[in-house]
Amino acid sequence: MNPLPELRVVDHDDIAWHGAYCDYVSLVFRQADFRRWCEWRQWGEDYRAFCIVGYDGRVLANASVSRMRLRVEGREVVGYQLGAVGCLPQTRGQGLARRAMQAALGYCGSTPVFLFANDSVLDFYPRFGFAAAPQSLFEASLQAEPAGDGRGATLDLSDDDTRADFLRLAAAASAVSERFAACDYGRIATWYAANGYASPLIRLDHDTWVFAEVEDGVLTIEDVFATRPFDLSAALPHLIGQPIHTVRFGFTPERLWPQARAVGAEADADLFVRNLVLPAGPHRFPLLART
Ligand SMILES: CC(C)(COP(=O)(O)OP(=O)(O)OC[C@H]1O[C@@H](n2cnc3c(N)ncnc32)[C@H](O)[C@@H]1OP(=O)(O)O)[C@@H](O)C(=O)NCCC(=O)NCCS
Numbered sequence: 580m581n582p583l584p585e586l587r588v589v590d591h592d593d594i595a596w597h598g599a600y601c602d603y604v605s606l607v608f609r610q611a612d613f614r615r616w617c618e619w620r621q622w623g624e625d626y627r628a629f630c631i632v633g634y635d636g637r638v639l640a641n642a643s644v645s646r647m648r649l650r651v652e653g654r655e656v657v658g659y660q661l662g663a664v665g666c667l668p669q670t671r672g673q674g675l676a677r678r679a680m681q682a683a684l685g686y687c688g689s690t691p692v693f694l695f696a697n698d699s700v701l702d703f704y705p706r707f708g709f710a711a712a713p714q715s716l717f718e719a720s721l722q723a724e725p726a727g728d729g730r731g732a733t734l735d736l737s738d739d740d741t742r743a744d745f746l747r748l749a750a751a752a753s754a755v756s757e758r759f760a761a762c763d764y765g766r767i768a769t770w771y772a773a774n775g776y777a778s779p780l781i782r783l784d785h786d787t788w789v790f791a792e793v794e795d796g797v798l799t800i801e802d803v804f805a806t807r808p809f810d811l812s813a814a815l816p817h818l819i820g821q822p823i824h825t826v827r828f829g830f831t832p833e834r835l836w837p838q839a840r841a842v843g844a845e846a847d848a849d850l851f852v853r854n855l856v857l858p859a860g861p862h863r864f865p866l867l868a869r870t
Protein backbone atom coordinates (compact mmCIF):
# COMPACT_ATOMS: atom_id res chain seq x y z
CA MET A 580 0.00 0.00 0.00
CA ASN A 581 1.22 3.52 -0.81
CA PRO A 582 2.06 5.78 2.13
CA LEU A 583 -0.61 8.35 3.03
CA PRO A 584 -0.27 11.93 1.75
CA GLU A 585 1.85 14.09 4.03
CA LEU A 586 1.97 17.77 4.88
CA ARG A 587 4.99 19.62 3.52
CA VAL A 588 5.56 23.31 4.12
CA VAL A 589 7.18 24.86 1.06
CA ASP A 590 9.04 28.14 1.48
CA HIS A 591 10.90 30.46 -0.88
CA ASP A 592 14.14 28.57 -0.38
CA ASP A 593 12.67 25.07 -0.92
CA ILE A 594 13.46 25.44 -4.58
CA ALA A 595 13.39 21.68 -5.24
CA TRP A 596 9.64 21.79 -4.45
CA HIS A 597 8.72 24.83 -6.52
CA GLY A 598 8.23 22.76 -9.68
CA ALA A 599 5.73 20.42 -7.99
CA TYR A 600 3.93 23.46 -6.58
CA CYS A 601 3.70 25.10 -10.01
CA ASP A 602 2.38 21.85 -11.52
CA TYR A 603 -0.31 21.71 -8.84
CA VAL A 604 -1.40 25.32 -9.45
CA SER A 605 -1.72 24.89 -13.19
CA LEU A 606 -3.72 21.67 -12.79
CA VAL A 607 -6.19 23.20 -10.32
CA PHE A 608 -6.50 26.76 -11.61
CA ARG A 609 -6.73 27.07 -15.36
CA GLN A 610 -5.96 30.76 -15.37
CA ALA A 611 -3.15 30.81 -12.85
CA ASP A 612 0.47 29.91 -13.28
CA PHE A 613 3.38 30.37 -10.92
CA ARG A 614 6.22 29.34 -13.24
CA ARG A 615 7.15 32.73 -14.63
CA TRP A 616 6.72 34.34 -11.23
CA CYS A 617 9.16 31.77 -9.79
CA GLU A 618 11.56 32.34 -12.69
CA TRP A 619 11.38 36.03 -11.84
CA ARG A 620 12.46 35.04 -8.29
CA GLN A 621 9.38 36.59 -6.73
CA TRP A 622 8.67 33.89 -4.14
CA GLY A 623 9.76 35.76 -1.02
CA GLU A 624 10.02 35.00 2.69
CA ASP A 625 6.45 36.12 3.29
CA TYR A 626 4.92 33.44 1.06
CA ARG A 627 4.52 29.94 2.50
CA ALA A 628 2.67 26.98 0.95
CA PHE A 629 1.06 24.27 3.07
CA CYS A 630 1.11 21.39 0.62
CA ILE A 631 -0.37 17.92 0.98
CA VAL A 632 2.02 15.75 -0.97
CA GLY A 633 1.38 12.25 -2.37
CA TYR A 634 3.78 9.32 -2.24
CA ASP A 635 4.94 10.17 -5.78
CA GLY A 636 5.96 13.72 -4.83
CA ARG A 637 2.99 15.42 -6.47
CA VAL A 638 1.28 18.24 -4.61
CA LEU A 639 -2.31 16.99 -4.23
CA ALA A 640 -3.82 19.82 -2.21
CA ASN A 641 -2.65 23.13 -0.83
CA ALA A 642 -3.35 26.34 1.06
CA SER A 643 -0.79 29.15 0.73
CA VAL A 644 -0.32 32.01 3.10
CA SER A 645 1.06 35.51 2.43
CA ARG A 646 2.05 37.52 5.47
CA MET A 647 0.90 41.08 4.86
CA ARG A 648 1.14 44.51 6.45
CA LEU A 649 -2.42 45.69 6.15
CA ARG A 650 -3.98 49.11 6.65
CA VAL A 651 -7.42 48.84 8.18
CA GLU A 652 -9.24 52.09 9.06
CA GLY A 653 -5.94 53.94 9.45
CA ARG A 654 -4.27 51.29 11.62
CA GLU A 655 -1.44 48.96 10.72
CA VAL A 656 -2.54 45.34 11.13
CA VAL A 657 -0.45 42.28 10.40
CA GLY A 658 -2.55 39.71 8.62
CA TYR A 659 -2.38 36.70 6.39
CA GLN A 660 -3.94 36.30 2.98
CA LEU A 661 -4.71 32.77 1.83
CA GLY A 662 -4.32 31.80 -1.81
CA ALA A 663 -3.99 28.82 -4.15
CA VAL A 664 -6.37 26.81 -1.93
CA GLY A 665 -7.40 23.69 -3.78
CA CYS A 666 -7.10 20.01 -4.48
CA LEU A 667 -6.31 18.12 -7.69
CA PRO A 668 -9.59 17.06 -9.37
CA GLN A 669 -8.83 13.33 -9.01
CA THR A 670 -8.18 13.48 -5.24
CA ARG A 671 -11.12 15.65 -4.16
CA GLY A 672 -13.57 14.54 -1.47
CA GLN A 673 -10.92 12.89 0.70
CA GLY A 674 -10.38 15.68 3.20
CA LEU A 675 -7.06 16.82 1.65
CA ALA A 676 -7.98 20.49 1.18
CA ARG A 677 -9.27 20.47 4.77
CA ARG A 678 -5.87 19.21 5.97
CA ALA A 679 -4.09 21.95 4.02
CA MET A 680 -6.52 24.60 5.36
CA GLN A 681 -6.12 23.37 8.94
CA ALA A 682 -2.31 23.48 8.64
CA ALA A 683 -2.38 27.01 7.17
CA LEU A 684 -4.87 28.30 9.74
CA GLY A 685 -2.93 26.66 12.58
CA TYR A 686 0.08 28.68 11.42
CA CYS A 687 -1.98 31.91 11.30
CA GLY A 688 -3.36 31.34 14.82
CA SER A 689 -5.55 34.20 16.00
CA THR A 690 -4.03 36.69 13.52
CA PRO A 691 -6.48 38.20 11.00
CA VAL A 692 -6.85 36.11 7.84
CA PHE A 693 -8.65 36.87 4.60
CA LEU A 694 -8.92 35.54 1.08
CA PHE A 695 -10.58 36.16 -2.25
CA ALA A 696 -12.65 33.16 -3.27
CA ASN A 697 -14.77 32.23 -6.26
CA ASP A 698 -18.42 31.31 -6.55
CA SER A 699 -17.75 27.53 -6.42
CA VAL A 700 -16.49 27.70 -2.83
CA LEU A 701 -18.84 30.16 -1.14
CA ASP A 702 -19.96 27.44 1.31
CA PHE A 703 -16.47 26.01 1.78
CA TYR A 704 -14.75 28.83 3.71
CA PRO A 705 -17.50 29.34 6.33
CA ARG A 706 -16.62 25.78 7.48
CA PHE A 707 -13.30 27.25 8.62
CA GLY A 708 -14.70 30.27 10.46
CA PHE A 709 -14.68 32.74 7.56
CA ALA A 710 -17.45 35.24 6.88
CA ALA A 711 -18.19 36.93 3.55
CA ALA A 712 -17.42 40.67 3.31
CA PRO A 713 -18.61 42.84 0.40
CA GLN A 714 -16.28 44.86 -1.79
CA SER A 715 -17.31 47.97 -3.71
CA LEU A 716 -16.57 49.54 -7.08
CA PHE A 717 -15.47 53.19 -7.21
CA GLU A 718 -15.87 55.58 -10.09
CA ALA A 719 -15.69 59.29 -10.90
CA SER A 720 -16.87 61.32 -13.88
CA LEU A 721 -13.90 63.27 -15.11
CA GLN A 722 -13.10 64.80 -18.50
CA ALA A 723 -9.41 64.85 -19.40
CA GLU A 724 -7.27 65.11 -22.53
CA PRO A 725 -3.85 63.53 -23.10
CA ALA A 726 -0.82 65.67 -22.23
CA GLY A 727 0.84 67.45 -25.15
CA ASP A 728 4.20 65.95 -24.18
CA GLY A 729 2.85 62.39 -24.11
CA ARG A 730 2.29 59.60 -21.63
CA GLY A 731 4.75 58.56 -18.99
CA ALA A 732 7.09 55.76 -19.99
CA THR A 733 5.61 52.25 -19.92
CA LEU A 734 7.82 49.89 -17.93
CA ASP A 735 8.43 46.22 -18.50
CA LEU A 736 8.58 44.10 -15.33
CA SER A 737 10.16 41.20 -17.20
CA ASP A 738 13.35 43.26 -17.11
CA ASP A 739 15.37 42.28 -14.00
CA ASP A 740 16.52 45.82 -13.18
CA THR A 741 13.04 47.32 -13.63
CA ARG A 742 11.60 44.63 -11.37
CA ALA A 743 14.23 45.31 -8.72
CA ASP A 744 13.42 49.05 -8.89
CA PHE A 745 9.72 48.27 -8.67
CA LEU A 746 10.16 46.10 -5.56
CA ARG A 747 12.19 48.86 -3.91
CA LEU A 748 9.50 51.43 -4.70
CA ALA A 749 6.70 49.11 -3.56
CA ALA A 750 8.50 48.49 -0.25
CA ALA A 751 8.73 52.24 0.41
CA ALA A 752 5.36 53.31 -1.03
CA SER A 753 2.49 54.53 1.14
CA ALA A 754 -0.65 52.44 1.24
CA VAL A 755 -2.99 53.55 -1.53
CA SER A 756 -5.87 53.72 0.98
CA GLU A 757 -6.26 53.84 4.74
CA ARG A 758 -9.58 51.96 4.73
CA PHE A 759 -8.51 48.46 3.74
CA ALA A 760 -5.28 48.12 1.81
CA ALA A 761 -1.73 46.91 2.32
CA CYS A 762 1.90 48.00 2.19
CA ASP A 763 4.85 46.36 0.48
CA TYR A 764 3.11 43.84 -1.76
CA GLY A 765 5.32 44.27 -4.82
CA ARG A 766 5.84 40.51 -5.11
CA ILE A 767 2.08 40.00 -5.34
CA ALA A 768 1.71 42.70 -8.00
CA THR A 769 4.49 41.09 -10.06
CA TRP A 770 2.45 37.86 -10.18
CA TYR A 771 -0.21 39.73 -12.18
CA ALA A 772 2.43 41.15 -14.50
CA ALA A 773 4.11 37.74 -14.92
CA ASN A 774 0.75 36.28 -16.00
CA GLY A 775 -0.21 39.15 -18.28
CA TYR A 776 -3.12 40.24 -16.05
CA ALA A 777 -1.83 43.65 -14.93
CA SER A 778 -2.54 46.91 -16.74
CA PRO A 779 0.46 48.65 -18.30
CA LEU A 780 2.82 50.08 -15.70
CA ILE A 781 3.39 53.79 -16.30
CA ARG A 782 6.22 55.72 -14.67
CA LEU A 783 5.06 59.25 -13.87
CA ASP A 784 8.28 60.13 -12.08
CA HIS A 785 11.00 58.39 -10.12
CA ASP A 786 8.72 57.91 -7.09
CA THR A 787 5.32 57.39 -8.73
CA TRP A 788 4.47 54.32 -10.80
CA VAL A 789 0.88 53.59 -11.81
CA PHE A 790 -0.81 50.54 -13.31
CA ALA A 791 -3.46 52.03 -15.59
CA GLU A 792 -5.16 51.71 -18.95
CA VAL A 793 -7.88 53.37 -21.03
CA GLU A 794 -10.70 51.63 -22.81
CA ASP A 795 -13.61 53.41 -24.51
CA GLY A 796 -12.99 56.67 -22.67
CA VAL A 797 -12.74 54.98 -19.26
CA LEU A 798 -9.44 55.14 -17.43
CA THR A 799 -8.96 52.30 -14.94
CA ILE A 800 -6.30 53.02 -12.37
CA GLU A 801 -5.57 49.57 -11.06
CA ASP A 802 -2.95 50.50 -8.50
CA VAL A 803 -0.55 53.26 -7.51
CA PHE A 804 2.91 52.83 -6.01
CA ALA A 805 4.10 56.23 -4.78
CA THR A 806 6.37 57.30 -1.95
CA ARG A 807 5.19 60.91 -1.97
CA PRO A 808 1.71 62.48 -2.05
CA PHE A 809 0.47 62.41 -5.58
CA ASP A 810 -1.81 64.91 -7.35
CA LEU A 811 -3.97 62.79 -9.61
CA SER A 812 -5.57 65.66 -11.51
CA ALA A 813 -2.13 66.99 -12.52
CA ALA A 814 -0.91 63.51 -13.43
CA LEU A 815 -3.99 62.30 -15.31
CA PRO A 816 -3.06 63.69 -18.76
CA HIS A 817 0.20 61.69 -18.53
CA LEU A 818 -1.67 58.42 -17.92
CA ILE A 819 -3.86 58.56 -21.03
CA GLY A 820 -3.35 58.40 -24.78
CA GLN A 821 -6.94 59.41 -25.65
CA PRO A 822 -9.64 61.64 -24.07
CA ILE A 823 -11.46 60.15 -21.11
CA HIS A 824 -14.78 60.85 -19.38
CA THR A 825 -14.65 58.40 -16.46
CA VAL A 826 -12.08 57.05 -14.02
CA ARG A 827 -12.41 53.74 -12.18
CA PHE A 828 -10.25 52.63 -9.31
CA GLY A 829 -8.88 49.22 -8.35
CA PHE A 830 -8.79 50.28 -4.70
CA THR A 831 -10.59 52.65 -2.33
CA PRO A 832 -9.70 56.11 -3.69
CA GLU A 833 -10.54 58.20 -0.58
CA ARG A 834 -7.02 59.67 -0.59
CA LEU A 835 -6.37 59.91 -4.31
CA TRP A 836 -9.79 61.09 -5.49
CA PRO A 837 -12.16 61.73 -2.57
CA GLN A 838 -14.94 62.77 -4.96
CA ALA A 839 -15.19 59.23 -6.37
CA ARG A 840 -18.43 57.41 -5.59
CA ALA A 841 -19.08 53.81 -4.66
CA VAL A 842 -21.20 52.68 -7.60
CA GLY A 843 -22.13 49.18 -6.50
CA ALA A 844 -20.78 45.89 -5.28
CA GLU A 845 -17.79 44.21 -6.91
CA ALA A 846 -19.69 41.18 -8.14
CA ASP A 847 -16.95 38.59 -8.43
CA ALA A 848 -14.69 39.58 -5.51
CA ASP A 849 -16.00 37.06 -2.92
CA LEU A 850 -13.88 38.32 -0.03
CA PHE A 851 -13.88 36.20 3.14
CA VAL A 852 -12.44 37.30 6.48
CA ARG A 853 -11.61 35.65 9.81
CA ASN A 854 -10.59 37.54 12.98
CA LEU A 855 -10.70 40.72 10.90
CA VAL A 856 -13.15 43.60 11.31
CA LEU A 857 -13.39 45.74 8.20
CA PRO A 858 -14.68 49.32 7.90
CA ALA A 859 -18.44 49.68 7.84
CA GLY A 860 -18.41 51.91 4.75
CA PRO A 861 -17.60 50.87 1.18
CA HIS A 862 -14.04 49.81 0.45
CA ARG A 863 -12.06 47.84 -2.11
CA PHE A 864 -8.89 45.92 -1.31
CA PRO A 865 -6.32 46.75 -4.04
CA LEU A 866 -6.64 44.45 -7.04
CA LEU A 867 -2.91 43.86 -7.35
CA ALA A 868 -2.58 42.92 -3.65
CA ARG A 869 -4.92 39.94 -3.95
CA THR A 870 -3.48 36.44 -4.04
C1 LIG B 1 -13.00 23.36 -2.99
C2 LIG B 1 -11.90 22.32 -2.96
C3 LIG B 1 -10.62 22.99 -2.46
C4 LIG B 1 -12.29 21.20 -1.97
O1 LIG B 1 -11.23 20.25 -1.95
P1 LIG B 1 -11.45 18.80 -1.31
O2 LIG B 1 -10.12 18.21 -1.02
O3 LIG B 1 -12.38 18.03 -2.15
O4 LIG B 1 -12.19 19.19 0.06
P2 LIG B 1 -12.26 18.29 1.36
O5 LIG B 1 -12.47 16.86 0.94
O6 LIG B 1 -11.10 18.56 2.24
O7 LIG B 1 -13.58 18.85 2.03
C5 LIG B 1 -13.65 19.39 3.33
C6 LIG B 1 -15.11 19.70 3.62
O8 LIG B 1 -15.56 20.74 2.75
C7 LIG B 1 -16.69 20.30 1.99
N1 LIG B 1 -16.55 20.85 0.66
C8 LIG B 1 -15.71 20.47 -0.31
N2 LIG B 1 -15.84 21.24 -1.40
C9 LIG B 1 -16.78 22.15 -1.10
C10 LIG B 1 -17.36 23.21 -1.83
N3 LIG B 1 -16.99 23.52 -3.08
N4 LIG B 1 -18.30 23.94 -1.21
C11 LIG B 1 -18.71 23.65 0.05
N5 LIG B 1 -18.18 22.64 0.80
C12 LIG B 1 -17.24 21.90 0.21
C13 LIG B 1 -16.59 18.80 1.99
O9 LIG B 1 -17.87 18.22 1.82
C14 LIG B 1 -16.04 18.52 3.36
O10 LIG B 1 -17.08 18.60 4.30
P3 LIG B 1 -17.17 17.65 5.61
O11 LIG B 1 -16.12 18.22 6.53
O12 LIG B 1 -18.54 17.87 6.10
O13 LIG B 1 -16.86 16.28 5.15
C15 LIG B 1 -11.69 21.69 -4.36
O14 LIG B 1 -12.95 21.30 -4.87
C16 LIG B 1 -11.01 22.56 -5.40
O15 LIG B 1 -9.79 22.53 -5.55
N6 LIG B 1 -11.78 23.36 -6.17
C17 LIG B 1 -11.21 24.11 -7.30
C18 LIG B 1 -10.24 25.17 -6.88
C19 LIG B 1 -10.90 26.31 -6.15
O16 LIG B 1 -11.85 26.88 -6.60
N7 LIG B 1 -10.32 26.66 -4.99
C20 LIG B 1 -10.76 27.74 -4.17
C21 LIG B 1 -10.00 28.95 -4.52
S1 LIG B 1 -10.56 30.32 -3.57
